[in-house]
Amino acid sequence: MNTPLATVSLASGYGHFAVPDVALHAAHAALAAAHSQHTPLDVAPPAGRPELREALAQRYRQRGAPAVAAEQVVVTSGAKTALFAVLSEVLTPGDDVLMPTPNWFGFVELVHRAGGALRTLPLSAAGGYALTPEALRAALTPATRLLLLSNPNNPTGRVYSRAEWAALLAVTADFPALWVLSDEIYEGICFGAEPVPTLLAWPDPHGRHVVVSGFSKSLALAGWGVGCLVAPPELARAVTARLFATGVAVPVPSQAAALAATRHADEISQALCAQLRPNRERLLAALAALPGAPTVVAPEGTYYVFADFTRFLAPGLPAAEASAQLVRRLAEAGVEVVDGASWGAAGFVRLSYAVAPEALEVAVQRIGSVVAPAQD
Template identity: 65%
Template sequence: MLISLASGYGDFAVPAVALEAAVQSLQGLAGPLPVSEAAGAPELRAALAARYRQRGAAQVRAEHVIITPGTKAALFAVFSEVLRPGGANEVLLPTPNWFGFGELVRRAGGQLRELPLRPADDYTLAPATLRQALRPETRLLLLTNPNNPTGRRYTAAEWAALLGVTGDFPGLLVLSDEIYEGIVFDDDPAAPYAPAPTLLAQPDPHGQHVVVSGFSKSLALAGWGLGLVVAPPALAARLAERQFALAGAVPAPSQAAALAATGHAEAIGAALCRQLQPNRELLLAGLRALPGQPDFAAPAGTYYIFADFSRLLAPSLPPLAASKALTAELAAAGVLAVDGGTCGAPGFLRLSYAVAETDLREALRRLGQFVAARHRTIKLD
């Protein structure tokens, strides 16, 4: 049986408070299901705005928040509204990053340009590097915090340094995908699972900052069709108009679940992190025990390890082809992983530990056998 460590969804139960709220929204209905305004239920938008204010984003109000039918829909809506065909339509994406961005940008009429970062530097984006990479056609800088697949988390100080650069480009938007904001592992015993710092807590004098997030990762509401955008007022209004024209409101039970989960977000996120902690330690230890495994630091966020297997690549193939072949061979050995080549890092594999412990242990056993066999083959060659 194939064991998947490739899924982006966790092995999480729906939070009881969210499930109860959804059920209550359906009980006692005498007529049709209520339909909110297209931008989302006012009480949900207000609750989300209040939570961002609690996290330091003093300027966020309900009218800045748009509820979308999923996070991909949120991303595509922003791309479609801000990219200008024939003009400034470039999206600058530091990599490694999520493999799905490229197709969304392309379908919105934009051009994606990658800015490779180095694992040896902990995937640090230096302000000088960013400044050199920006050009007149760059409309949007796209970051994820924490990063999928690397787990890299931007601190408030790092945000401030990068925004010191982007503030010199008033026509540039900065979009932070923060869907894994609550899956964070910190060394601070006083706040071991504190959410990642949000872009919205930083000063935004030019109205450049946009956050996209959702409920499927940090709040365990996968499959409920919920995403959100927090944007400056003019862009938020355009996004609301777009949603009214193309989609309509997210169903009321999903919004009721989201409202309940938002009210307990820190508790839900911390519970998920505690649930994930043993598997995180198991995968870290298992990878570090593999033959020839390069040393690596434990990622600060998400429920993935982005591990370097480039030593196993076939030297006769181009890097992308060799990475794809390696991933396929591992699948044939019984373990499904995400090919790092699709994320801008050939030879790496994204491995999820948000799975059942028994599956993770068996996957590690198979992975160990696979790596040992590859090492023997390389030595024989």
């Protein structure tokens, strides 16, 4: 009897990272204090502990955003909570939301539940997923309420440079009612020559720039439930009031861990990138060795490769159906991936290399057996 293959998942959005020691020690200290004093845990203020808000503001100032103040920072129970709270505050039913794609599939449901009407701006793999000022201007209308970006981008790993940001914001400045929201949760996972720039580093002439981030991707705190946002003060206060009315503050031990991680952000992110780099090179090499592999510029950010497998799709089927069929074949071979059709890119698959090296080695061999089987 054949033993079923143990599945290797390259589909998860969470990395194979140990929790940083500084974060563990900080959380333990918060718990130990309550234990030794026989007191309950403190309950944090709705917007987060002041020392964490200030540390985050200081972090953004160090990244080139000198005007960011602690009052603009709100600590949330994960980045998704931050996103939904912001969207719920700035959107009214039917508001036009423009999102370049491919982009994180979770945005679709968040925008829908917040009442927005999502409109996509497809970007080309052949063009390196560049968003040009001309394309952006043509897609925006006076009725567009929000432009939704991620930098680095999930799933493509595309990083918008300082020059690209400057050119895009020269366009958005002509739309005073437009909010610009940048999801920067992967900002520390970068393999380019320059750090990932933050939207907050540019002037905000209409008070409409918002950044959402978190601690699970770049700072190895998956499962700790901590996110954050930075917004103009009035919006930050409105979001805080919404969160106070609908939930509870992030527990103090998690905020203590987040504070320690923030204060050691560079060294933690650099260690994660060093851990990821051999896997990244192995996966890129394996993909390049597949038959008919296109010449692809390696993604600069995140721990994903958005691989073009369109040449392996079954002919005669609709693209989305053929893409789903390919993903099923990979699953049957023991490799879970994310179907690019989720982002409107049928035939592409998102592959995470934030896994154990041994698991990645098994996965690339199985992928090869499916898309490029050995000839007898």
